[in-house]
Amino acid sequence: MQDILDDIVATIGKSDDRGNVADYIPELAGVDPNQFGICVATTDGQVFSTGDSEQLFSIQSISKVFSLTVALGHLGDGVWKWVGREPSGDPFNSIVQLEHEHGKPRNPFINAGAIAIADAILMKRLPKEALAEILSFVRFIADDESICFDSKVAQSELDTGERNRALAHFMKAYGIVKQPVDYVLGTYFHHCAIAMNCRQLAQSGLFLAGDGRNPVTGVRVISSNRARRINSLMLMCGHYDGSGEFAFRVGLPGKSGVGGGILAVAPGKASIAVWSPGLDEVGNSKLGTAALERLVQKTGWSVFA
Structure with missing residues (x-):
């Protein structure tokens, strides 16, 4: 090897x-x-x-595998109320499909889907609590307590993530995103910045x-x-x-x-x-x-x- x-x-x-x-x-x-x-x-x-x-x-976006696993741990098959399980065939940050499918993302690995998963993990908790759980899970499966968020990358995404904000607000209008959009996006941007x-x-x-x-x-x-x-x-x-x-x-x-x-x-x-x-x-x-x-x-x- x-x-x-x-x-x-x-x-x-x-x-x-x-x-x-x-x-x-x-x-x-x-x-x-x-x-x-x-x-x-x-x-x-x-x-x-x-x-x-x-x-x-x-x-x-590799972090989306881990956030999905955490969400499944909380909600089981209830996760699929938030997202679908089909390939998208569109770019990862596309908004077109959301309109055709009434705000429900095609799968949990495109940006819209992972934002919806972040919303599902929050469930009326504060972002710092949800992020602590995601980071703790990643450290556990990697058997490495040194793994951290890169705060500079997270801030960079917060400063420039207008398309992701558009996706989140669009899903909020359809009732897919239920928590405050700023909370959801803060959670999403930070877990992507691991x-x-x-x-x-x-x-x-x-x-x-x-x-x-x-x-x-x-x-x-x-x-x-x-x-x-x-x-x-x-x-x-x-x-x-x-x-x-x-x-x-x-x-x-x-x-x-x-x-x-x-x-x-x-x-x-x-x-x-x-x-x-x-x-x-x-x-x-x-x-x-x-x-x-x-x-x-x-x-x-x-x-x-």
Whole structure:
């Protein structure tokens, strides 16, 4: 495995065609696009990494996997009153679909869906209480108490997130968002601003690779059925309107973030985190996708194998 990862960094990681950083979030615009890291945490307790795998980055929409898990813990299948379970086929911040579908987001991984999930987690609580729960959960699944919010990134999103405000107010008009919009957006922007490195992120996905149980510690995080459902949503919806392309090329459940990270799950085998800040035209890490495609080719880990 280490030889495979070293080969990926030596080849794909050196590519000049790296995509573009998410410059619409000022704090992310200055990130060096030449960084590239990858980590594989296997279900038998081994961890392999190379490149810039210890460099912290903003996980952005990858956090939507964790907020969804928290919301499911509170509400169970009641979550699906807030959001649907279908691929969107539209950009992650599109408002068009909301109007056609009466304010209910297509899935929990587009921005509107994650905003609705943040509203569901709040349930008349203060944002600091909801955020403490989300951060505590992420620290628990990653087995790392050092994980924190990046306050500069959160503030940058608060300062520039007008489209997300529009999504939230639109859903509020339809009764999907029930809590104060400022509370909901504060919660949403901050959980997207969690900072992690590839090693921490790979460790955090092990419970999804282990059918709901952390295979290293033996601790059950969620039920087997819930883990399979989250994985299925990651496969269908985890890369926005590029989800079909990711499934075609990589064949693993995965969730991307505009910070350049991707969390991918090989059920029963491993959790994989890759980070390269340059994005493709639909907002997914360009080299990260290529790296995962090469990894699956070398390991045969595709769920379609």
